[in-house]
Amino acid sequence: MKTPIVVIGVGEMGGVFARGFLSAGYPVYPVTRDISAGSVAEELPEPELVLVAVAEADFDPVMDHLPAPWRGRIALLQNELLPRDWESRDLKPTVISAWFEKKKGQDAKVLLPSPVYGPQADVLVKALDAVDIPAQEVHSAEDLLFELLRKNLYILTTNIAGLRVGGTVGELRDEHPGLMRDVARDVLSIQESLTGGTFVLDKLLEAMLEAFGGDPEHRCMGRSAPARLSRTLKQADEAGLPVPTLRAIRKELDEN
Numbered sequence: 001m002k003t004p005i006v007v008i009g010v011g012e013m014g015g016v017f018a019r020g021f022l023s024a025g026y027p028v029y030p031v032t033r034d035i036s037a038g039s040v041a042e043e044l045p046e047p048e049l050v051l052v053a054v055a056e057a058d059f060d061p062v063m064d065h066l067p068a069p070w071r072g073r074i075a076l077l078q079n080e081l082l083p084r085d086w087e088s089r090d091l092k093p094t095v096i097s098a099w100f101e102k103k104k105g106q107d108a109k110v111l112l113p114s115p116v117y118g119p120q121a122d123v124l125v126k127a128l129d130a131v132d133i134p135a136q137e138v139h140s141a142e143d144l145l146f147e148l149l150r151k152n153l154y155i156l157t158t159n160i161a162g163l164r165v166g167g168t169v170g171e172l173r174d175e176h177p178g179l180m181r182d183v184a185r186d187v188l189s190i191q192e193s194l195t196g197g198t199f200v201l202d203k204l205l206e207a208m209l210e211a212f213g214g215d216p217e218h219r220c221m222g223r224s225a226p227a228r229l230s231r232t233l234k235q236a237d238e239a240g241l242p243v244p245t246l247r248a249i250r251k252e253l254d255e256n
Helices: 012-023 037-043 056-064 068-073 121-130 141-165 169-175 177-195 201-214 225-239 244-255
Strands: 005-008 028-031 049-052 074-076 094-096 114-117 135-137
Touching: 005 012, 012 028, 012 121, 028 037, 037 068, 049 056, 049 068, 049 121, 068 074, 094 121, 114 121, 114 141, 121 135, 141 169, 141 177, 141 201, 141 225, 141 244, 169 177, 169 201, 177 201, 177 225, 177 244, 225 244
Parallel strands: 005 028, 005 049, 049 074, 074 094, 114 135
Antiparallel strands: 094 114
């Protein structure tokens, strides 16, 4: 029997991975809000992998209280991830930029193959392959960073632009290209401040538009869009960035 895998957070996304692990032959131990990670770690100190699949609001509390034996076995899949999220905690995790969505009562919808990087990338790739979701291993930290930036640009640009125009990502691309680019430029300036790097907007926009093509009918504005804008503006304030388009959208929301 293969070594068990722990999944922290068994919501829609965590559930997809849990089924994948099971289909690939791994026993799965769930950790939910009602189950102590510490107690599971006492019984299972050396799992094959510990996948952190919690909601974004729960990410920092979970990461700040990881049981010590698990720290070298972590995998992450959250939105808006950047290297600082694990480097600040002295971790070297396996990371996946998940390009599929799973809503209650619906099958997973794939936009792109999901890139994976890290010491146990093959485990995640095989698990997703077992449930017919494409994933592919990337082979450098630089490639991973580009993929994380692409996903962050996609999520933040569509959500924030959607606060002004609503609609789908296809409509944003075709009917509001200027707004899309202006929001993306502001978002990228913040991402650069958070990573200490400099990136080519056109290259990332091209990669983002590839994801738009995977599901042009995807709605721009999810429930978390206002919170994403607030969090992004807080990061801009901390970095002293002007981000004029984001601030104009914030002003419009406040006035309405």
